Amino acid sequence: MRPGSAEPAVTAWEPVSAADLLGLVAGQGAGPQVIAVDGRSGAGKSTLASVLAAAIPGAAVVSTDDVAWNHSMFDWAEDFRGSIIEPVRAGLAVDYRPPGWVAHQRPGSVRVEPGRSLLIVEGVGSSQRAMRPLIDAAIWVQSDTTVARDLGIARDTTSGVNGDQHQAIAFWDRWMAEEDPFLEREAPWSRAAAIVAGVRPSLDQPILWRAATP
Numbered sequence: 509m510r511p512g513s514a515e516p517a518v519t520a521w522e523p524v525s526a527a528d529l530l531g532l533v534a535g536q537g538a539g540p541q542v543i544a545v546d547g548r549s550g551a552g553k554s555t556l557a558s559v560l561a562a563a564i565p566g567a568a569v570v571s572t573d574d575v576a577w578n579h580s581m582f583d584w585a586e587d588f589r590g591s592i593i594e595p596v597r598a599g600l601a602v603d604y605r606p607p608g609w610v611a612h613q614r615p616g617s618v619r620v621e622p623g624r625s626l627l628i629v630e631g632v633g634s635s636q637r638a639m640r641p642l643i644d645a646a647i648w649v650q651s652d653t654t655v656a657r658d659l660g661i662a663r664d665t666t667s668g669v670n671g672d673q674h675q676a677i678a679f680w681d682r683w684m685a686e687e688d689p690f691l692e693r694e695a696p697w698s699r700a701a702a703i704v705a706g707v708r709p710s711l712d713q714p715i716l717w718r719a720a721t722p
Contacts, residue, residue: 514692518650520720521705526563529716533645533701534626539597542627542642544634546696547649549680549687550660552706556649557630559716568596568624572631575618578608581686585638588629593642596620596627632687635696648700650719656706 524532534541545557554571561567570592575584584606591604602620609617620627633639635646661680664670670679697703703719 514695515650515697518703518705518719521717522720524704524716524718526559526716529647529702529704529718530560530564530626533647535644539599540624540627541644542593542596542629544639544643544646545628545630545649546633546635546646546700547706548651548653548656548691549632549683550656550658550663551649551651552656552659553630553632553634553649556647556704556706556716557628561626561628564626566623566625567628568620568626569628569630570602570618570620572629572634575606576608576631577606577614578612579606581683582633582636582690585636585642588639589642592618592620593627593629596624599623633690633694633696635699636690636694640699645701646696646699648697648703649706650697650703651706 530543533543543560545553545560547553557569557571561569570588572584572588575587575592576582579587587606591606592602595602599622601622602618604618605616606618608614629639629643635643635648657680661673661676664676664679665673670676705717
């Protein structure tokens with residue numbers, strides 16, 4: 509696996525179940541926990557967030573992409589605080605239309621049912637410094653940058669979210685021009701409670717792999 513520049517390469521991995529991984533990173537405080545699943549684009553964050561949410565009854569997942577949509581790539585921490593995280597911690601429902609949705613008349617809203625036991629915030633920058641006071645712990649999903657690029661462009665092309673293949677590639681390159689320096693400044697992996705392999709080192713076993721402890 510070839511991680512991005514400035515990101516330390518993990519040389520030894522060990523298997524871990526979703527429940528055990530959550531047990532390693534979640535705190536013991538009162539009320540619902542908030543855990544960030546951070547990583548580079550195409551790293552496998554959404555997949556990991558879904559696996560973790562399925563392991564805990566009452567868990568919910570919110571993607572930073574939904575709040576960032578047509579608004580700001582990374583400057584949305586305050587939106588998360590008042591509109592999503594604070595209501596979830598209070599046991600309330602979330603029914604939020606982010607600024608980009610309102611401005612571009614996107615239908616629907618970001619919703620979280622009341623009384624959640626765990627909120628997983630997944631997306632690039634979900635554990636940025638501005639989010640640290642709002643979350644209990646972070647997981648960094650380490651990826652091979654070449655594999656992540658190929659998977660991300662294939663995903664976007666299939667969904668049509670950023671147009672055809674040529675448009676998806678152009679959008680990817682524009683996004684990475686912002687993402688790479690942002691991550692190098694933030695170094696979110698240095699604050700993560702666990703590092704998980706987005707592309708499993710052993711593909712014959714359908715389990716999670718985390719960086720081995722010394």
